[in-house]
Structure formats: C-alpha cells, structure tokens
Amino acid sequence: MIAGHWEVVVVGGRIAGASTAWALAPYAERILVLDASRPTAFWPQQSTWDRAGNLAWAELGLLETVLACGAPRTYGDTQRIGDDVVERVYPREDEHSYRMSLPREVLDPALLAAAQSRGNVTVCRPARVRAITIDGGRVRGATVRHDAIDSRLTCDLLVLADGRLSRNAQRVGASAYRVVESPWFALLAYYENLPLPTDRSYFSLQDRSVLISTPCGDMRWCVALDLHQSLIDETGRHPGRAYERMVRDDPHLRPAVAAGRRSTPIGGAGRLRMLRRPMSGPGWCLVGDAGYHLDPVTAQGTRAALVTARILRDRVADAGRAAGADLTGLTGERDAALDADWAYTERIVRG
Missing domain, CATH: 3.50.50.60 (FAD/NAD(P)-binding domain)
Known part of the structure; x- marks a missing residue:
C-alpha cells in the first residue's frame, strides 16, 4: 500500500x-x-x-x-571534419579523466x-x-x-x-x-559486434549533422546522429532514412556496421x-x-x-x-x- x-x-x-x-x-x-x-x-x-x-x-x-x-x-x-581526420587524446588530469x-x-x-x-x-x-x-x-x-x-x-x-x-x-x-527552441533532431540505434576500438569514440562533423559512434557495453555500440531540421526540410527525407544513409555512406562506420549488426530500432526525437x-x-x-x-x-x-x-x-x-x-x-x-x-x-x- x-x-x-x-x-x-x-x-x-x-x-x-x-x-x-x-x-x-x-x-x-x-x-x-x-x-x-x-x-x-x-x-x-x-x-x-x-x-x-x-x-x-x-x-x-x-x-x-x-x-x-x-x-x-x-x-x-x-x-x-569534412574530409579531414584528427585523432584526439583526452587530457589525463586524474583517475576521472575519461568518457x-x-x-x-x-x-x-x-x-x-x-x-x-x-x-x-x-x-x-x-x-x-x-x-x-x-x-x-x-x-x-x-x-x-x-x-x-x-x-x-x-x-x-x-x-x-x-x-x-x-x-x-x-x-x-x-x-x-x-x-x-532547438532545430536539432536526435536519432540513435544500438549495434553489436562492430570491429571498432572499445577505448575510443568517433565523431563525424559535416554540414548540419554530427554522426557519433560510442562503445557502451560488452561489444555494444551506440551510433547516434544529430541532424539539423533545415537539412530534413531541404531533402524531404524521413529522419530515419537520413540516419541509415549517413551511416551507410560514412567511410569509418560503413565497413564496421556491415560486419556487425544493428540490435535495436532507430529511435529519436526532434523539435x-x-x-x-x-x-x-x-x-x-x-x-x-x-x-x-x-x-x-x-x-x-x-x-x-x-x-x-x-x-x-x-x-x-x-x-x-x-x-x-x-x-x-x-x-x-x-x-x-x-x-x-x-x-x-x-x-x-x-x-
């Protein structure tokens, strides 16, 4: 009670x-x-x-x-960033210095x-x-x-x-x-068994979009996309379809997701x-x-x-x-x- x-x-x-x-x-x-x-x-x-x-x-x-x-x-x-690739290491200030x-x-x-x-x-x-x-x-x-x-x-x-x-x-x-008010639409899905490092994340910053891959469990990754509403309006493409296309076309993620598998639906929210x-x-x-x-x-x-x-x-x-x-x-x-x-x-x- x-x-x-x-x-x-x-x-x-x-x-x-x-x-x-x-x-x-x-x-x-x-x-x-x-x-x-x-x-x-x-x-x-x-x-x-x-x-x-x-x-x-x-x-x-x-x-x-x-x-x-x-x-x-x-x-x-x-x-x-565009076609340029930069490898970054986070500053080691103390034992809490990680993501x-x-x-x-x-x-x-x-x-x-x-x-x-x-x-x-x-x-x-x-x-x-x-x-x-x-x-x-x-x-x-x-x-x-x-x-x-x-x-x-x-x-x-x-x-x-x-x-x-x-x-x-x-x-x-x-x-x-x-x-x-935010013009960004956020989407994500989870993937398993990707041949990617487990101690590094990946960010692709392109025109009005940010594609991110982050390890989040035992052989599990979250692949997320922040998509500007203006890009959705211009293309007329459903955000879920835009997510699939950008993951498929990304030179870093394309071979990885082809070798693994997506384990959840694509979810997201906008406006x-x-x-x-x-x-x-x-x-x-x-x-x-x-x-x-x-x-x-x-x-x-x-x-x-x-x-x-x-x-x-x-x-x-x-x-x-x-x-x-x-x-x-x-x-x-x-x-x-x-x-x-x-x-x-x-x-x-x-x-």
Missing part, C-alpha cells in the same frame, strides 16, 4: 529521480519513488558524460554503481536498484500522479493511480523528476521562465525545447529535465541532472532532515552552477 505519509515522494525513477532518492535516503525515514514506466521498458536513449560527469557521480556516491554497468571507458576519439556512455535501459534500472538498496526507499511502478494536493499554498501530497486504484498520500517534500514534459511542474505552478523552470517552492522541488532541460546535442544533460540532485541533497543535509528543509534560493544556485553548460548548449543550438 502506498497510501499514507511519506517524508519524501519522488515522481520519476530515471537518472534524476533514482539519484535523488539515493542521495536523500540518509535524511528521511520513508521515501517513495513513483515511476510511470514498466520494469521492461526500452528507451531509445543513451547517457554520455566526461570527467565533469564522473566527478558528479562520485559526489553523489554513485560512481561505482555506474562503473558496474560495464561500459568501456574511452580516452580519446577520432574526429572527421562513458550507457544505454538508459541499463543505467536507469541500476540507479533505481541502488536507491532501493538503501532500505528505506520504496519503488512503485507503473504509477502516475493524477492530482497534487496543495493546501495553504504548500504541496501536501498527491493522488496516485497504481493497479487501477487511486491512492491518496501525503508527504513533507514532493520531488518532481518526471522529465521536460512534466505536467506536475505545471500543477505546482513551476512555469518555464526561459525557453530556447525539443531547452527550458528552465523554478527549482523549488513550498513543499516541492524539481530535479533533472523537469526543471532544467538542455538539448541533447551537447551531451550535457546527465551532469545537469546530477548537479540538481546534489544541490537538493546538500540543502537537505544542512537541515539534517528532508522534512522542514529550507529550499529557498535553489533556483539561483542551480542556474549559477549550470550556466556554462547552458551557454555552451545554447550557442550550439542557435548555431
């Missing part, structure tokens, strides 16, 4: 939600994570980060969980399992918030649909980690105060919006894409999600308990911490 009182209720069980539940567990007696997806869900997404992301995982105490997912560490890449990529259907369950291992974190899925209870201007709880039954619960803190399209953010009054919403209000807080969504073209979103989870954890840790923690001023703290990532991504998006 999920009805009753919980110190913290987290809506969303992916990177931001699972990491937040893990991070807040020492400061709450009972935490409930509500996730709308089923345990067998497949998401055509990957998570990619570099040294800054590794440090963010380490700050939350989740780096070992991530490393146990088995993705190779990459220490350099091959870049093709990693993981399929979300591998990473997200691992993070959720880590949160549950705390002992005071309960996961309920599939579950959807149908209404949020607000009394005296403060969030007090929610009505949740699970197993075709609506349950009412109360909480001291409601954490929304339910993505950029969060309806619950609107329900608590967290409207976007900064929005940037995304970068956005900023307030991070907190009376009885609620937004983490991850729900409050701060960066276009995936620069692969900064994972670190942004972890930074927001860490900022909330630190504020709760200062109070000693999740109940009664003062969450004022979190929006400015978050925006200052992520301003460089936002500026870099917006510059790429606006082109």
Whole structure:
C-alpha cells in the first residue's frame, strides 16, 4: 500500500529521480519513488558524460554503481571534419579523466536498484500522479493511480523528476521562465559486434549533422546522429532514412556496421525545447529535465541532472532532515552552477 505519509515522494525513477532518492535516503525515514514506466521498458536513449560527469557521480556516491554497468571507458576519439581526420587524446588530469556512455535501459534500472538498496526507499511502478494536493499554498501530497486504484498520500517534500514534459511542474505552478527552441533532431540505434576500438569514440562533423559512434557495453555500440531540421526540410527525407544513409555512406562506420549488426530500432526525437523552470517552492522541488532541460546535442544533460540532485541533497543535509528543509534560493544556485553548460548548449543550438 502506498497510501499514507511519506517524508519524501519522488515522481520519476530515471537518472534524476533514482539519484535523488539515493542521495536523500540518509535524511528521511520513508521515501517513495513513483515511476510511470514498466520494469521492461526500452528507451531509445543513451547517457554520455566526461570527467565533469564522473566527478558528479562520485559526489553523489554513485560512481561505482555506474562503473558496474560495464561500459568501456574511452580516452580519446577520432574526429572527421569534412574530409579531414584528427585523432584526439583526452587530457589525463586524474583517475576521472575519461568518457562513458550507457544505454538508459541499463543505467536507469541500476540507479533505481541502488536507491532501493538503501532500505528505506520504496519503488512503485507503473504509477502516475493524477492530482497534487496543495493546501495553504504548500504541496501536501498527491493522488496516485497504481493497479487501477487511486491512492491518496501525503508527504513533507514532493520531488518532481518526471522529465521536460512534466505536467506536475505545471500543477505546482513551476512555469518555464526561459525557453530556447532547438532545430536539432536526435536519432540513435544500438549495434553489436562492430570491429571498432572499445577505448575510443568517433565523431563525424559535416554540414548540419554530427554522426557519433560510442562503445557502451560488452561489444555494444551506440551510433547516434544529430541532424539539423533545415537539412530534413531541404531533402524531404524521413529522419530515419537520413540516419541509415549517413551511416551507410560514412567511410569509418560503413565497413564496421556491415560486419556487425544493428540490435535495436532507430529511435529519436526532434523539435525539443531547452527550458528552465523554478527549482523549488513550498513543499516541492524539481530535479533533472523537469526543471532544467538542455538539448541533447551537447551531451550535457546527465551532469545537469546530477548537479540538481546534489544541490537538493546538500540543502537537505544542512537541515539534517528532508522534512522542514529550507529550499529557498535553489533556483539561483542551480542556474549559477549550470550556466556554462547552458551557454555552451545554447550557442550550439542557435548555431
């Protein structure tokens, strides 16, 4: 039964939600994570980060969980810009100086399992918030649909980690105060048994497109394409067909994919919006894409999600308990911490 009182209720069980539940567990007696997806869900997404992301995982105490997912560490890449090819090696500053990529259907369950291992974190899925209870201007709880039954619960803190399209953010009054429309369409698929290095990635930067190949598991690669909407409009070609053609015509990837096999359908999304919403209000807080969504073209979103989870954890840790923690001023703290990532991504998006 999920009805009753919980110190913290987290809506969303992916990177931001699972990491937040893990991070807040020492400061709450009972935490409930509500996730709308089923345990067998497949998401055509990957998570990619570099040294800054590794440090963010380490700050939350989740780096070992991530490393146990088995993705190779990459220490350099091959870049093709037009017809020119450049081999790069990443600077070795410390033991965190590498990049990693993981399929979300591998990473997200691992993070959720880590949160549950705390002992005071309960996961309920599939579950959807149908209404949020607000009394005296403060969030007090929610009505949740699970197993075709609506349950009412109360909480001291409601954490929304339910993505950029969060309806619950609107329900608590967290409207976007900064929005940037993106002209990029992101696509990807996973491949197996490619005859490619496992410690290097590949980037092909061409006219209004970026084709990327990254090792992301045991003999598994993610091949992703960022495609500018203007190129789609000019050619009239379906983005999926454009993906197939560009992979097939690429001199580096063509022989590799011919020797291996594609193991998933091509997935993707376009016409995304970068956005900023307030991070907190009376009885609620937004983490991850729900409050701060960066276009995936620069692969900064994972670190942004972890930074927001860490900022909330630190504020709760200062109070000693999740109940009664003062969450004022979190929006400015978050925006200052992520301003460089936002500026870099917006510059790429606006082109």
